[in-house]
Amino acid sequence: MASARGEFGSRFGFVMAAAGSAVGLGNIWGFPTQAASNGGAAFLLVYLVLAFTLAYPALMAELIIGRHAHANAVTALGELSNNRLQRRIGRTTGTLGFIVASLILSFYAIVAGWMMAFCLSSFATVFGGDEIASWLTSFGFVRNELGTLVFMGLTIAIIAKGVQDGIEKWSARLMPMLLITLVALVAYVLTLDGAGEGLKVYLLPDFHRALSPDLILNALGSAFFSLSLGVGTMLIYGSYLDDTQNLPLVGGLVTAVDIGIAVLAGFLVLPAMYVALHNGVEIYTAAGELISEDTLIFTVLPGLFGTMGLAGALVSIFFFFLMTIAALTSSISMLEVPVAYAVEEHGVNRRTGAYAIGGAIALVSTLILLNFDSLFGLVITVTTRYSQPLIGFVFCIYVGWIWHRDQLLQELRKGNPAIERGLFWKIWPWWVRIVCPTIILAIFGQSLLG
Numbered sequence: 001m002a003s004a005r006g007e008f009g010s011r012f013g014f015v016m017a018a019a020g021s022a023v024g025l026g027n028i029w030g031f032p033t034q035a036a037s038n039g040g041a042a043f044l045l046v047y048l049v050l051a052f053t054l055a056y057p058a059l060m061a062e063l064i065i066g067r068h069a070h071a072n073a074v075t076a077l078g079e080l081s082n083n084r085l086q087r088r089i090g091r092t093t094g095t096l097g098f099i100v101a102s103l104i105l106s107f108y109a110i111v112a113g114w115m116m117a118f119c120l121s122s123f124a125t126v127f128g129g130d131e132i133a134s135w136l137t138s139f140g141f142v143r144n145e146l147g148t149l150v151f152m153g154l155t156i157a158i159i160a161k162g163v164q165d166g167i168e169k170w171s172a173r174l175m176p177m178l179l180i181t182l183v184a185l186v187a188y189v190l191t192l193d194g195a196g197e198g199l200k201v202y203l204l205p206d207f208h209r210a211l212s213p214d215l216i217l218n219a220l221g222s223a224f225f226s227l228s229l230g231v232g233t234m235l236i237y238g239s240y241l242d243d244t245q246n247l248p249l250v251g252g253l254v255t256a257v258d259i260g261i262a263v264l265a266g267f268l269v270l271p272a273m274y275v276a277l278h279n280g281v282e283i284y285t286a287a288g289e290l291i292s293e294d295t296l297i298f299t300v301l302p303g304l305f306g307t308m309g310l311a312g313a314l315v316s317i318f319f320f321f322l323m324t325i326a327a328l329t330s331s332i333s334m335l336e337v338p339v340a341y342a343v344e345e346h347g348v349n350r351r352t353g354a355y356a357i358g359g360a361i362a363l364v365s366t367l368i369l370l371n372f373d374s375l376f377g378l379v380i381t382v383t384t385r386y387s388q389p390l391i392g393f394v395f396c397i398y399v400g401w402i403w404h405r406d407q408l409l410q411e412l413r414k415g416n417p418a419i420e421r422g423l424f425w426k427i428w429p430w431w432v433r434i435v436c437p438t439i440i441l442a443i444f445g446q447s448l449l450g
């Protein structure tokens with residue numbers, strides 16, 4: 001069974017692919033700006049605690065279900081079920097997962113298209129094409145649509161190639177490139193005037209703000225988005241793992257890389273904001289609040305790069321290139337969810353499936369672009385605030401309550417025969433049974449109220 005499907009060729013390849021999925025716009029853009037406006041180091045602390053106590057256990061639930069079934073979420077949840085009703089709920093959840101993954105991709109591709117446009121715009125600046133450069137950075141349907149289509153094209157091309165030749169190969173190439181670019185940018189920005197101010201904001205905790213309940217729930221949501229949970233992405237990646245892998249370890253590595261990159265990105269974005277301030281770019285709103293996430297990257301940073309002449313244009317190329325890579329290793333993991341389902345459940349050819357489904361998602365993106373004001377925010381809210389936690393909740397319930405404990409243990413023993421004696425087996429099973437669902441329900445309740 002497993003042989004007919006794709007499989008990751010090495011642990012390194014898997015970790016790069018899964019970390020590539022996890023590391024995305026959420027880490028490099030979302031996390032640092034949230035930290036900036038929410039108490040700096042204290043937010044960092046809350047985020048770290050939540051990532052390890054909630055996101056990591058939930059990630060493990062997806063990886064284990066996937067590896068056990070060696071199948072997509074629809075088939076996998078169906079197989080774990082003990083009766084008709086559970087089967088129906090499980091398959092419905094899997095189906096919702098691939099719809100949500102597709103919708104997330106439809107807005108993600110738009111944002112990624114902007115990143116590409118900003119990267120190209122800086123190229124144009126370097127070569128004296130100022131008119132093109134300014135067209136590329138101004139909001140307009142044609143630019144947005146082109147960016148989205150090019151980005152979707154790249155995503156489709158990788159997914160059409162399959163697991164080892166597509167996902168694994170490209171993640172293993174792009175992720176180290178991402179890390180190097182990020183480190184180089186951090187090193188450069190830290191040498192600029194004003195960077196120290198940003199470091200202070202990032203590293204001096206303001207516990208008063210970080211401990212508000214609202215903020216904790218917010219951090220939970222972003223941890224969930226950041227680890228690509230609640231749509232079946234990690235489940236399908238887990239399904240391409242061979243049985244000799246020690247799952248808790250591999251999952252731990254992925255979580256550590258994801259958090260590590262987010263924290264590292266904080267060392268870039270916060271100092272950069274204060275360098276911008278130092279150079280006369282506005283980073284506070286009239287109300288004295290920090291400029292928020294959506295505007296930061298597309299106004300503050302280009303503003304900063306603009307004050308730096310040619311060096312600025314070069315840094316800008318690197319920065320938006322970095323964002324594009326981060327987005328690409330994430331977007332392939334989104335497209336893989338519906339494509340794997342179509343290939344496995346309906347016998348569709350992978351290439352055909354990738355092009356057809358990717359094309360359909362590009363159409364949805366176009367629809368969003370045509371009705372930007374009413375649809376863009378709505379799709380983000382519905383998918384990330386409501387659907388992800390809810391589907392993640394069902395995954396935890398299937399691992400914690402529906403799957404038999406002995407079988408769960410057997411699955412974990414495959415890659416680690418001594419697992420029973422370790423801390424993981426003592427804590428995780430009841431944690432994912434009780435604690436995770438309770439916390440997720442709390443997030444969900446809060447987003448309903450809020």
Ligand code: TRP
Binds near residue numbers: 023101225388
């Ligand atoms: N985790 C990625 C980020 O931080 C986004 C992502 C990739 C994602 N795959 C996903 C989010 C699946 C939700 C579901 O940007």
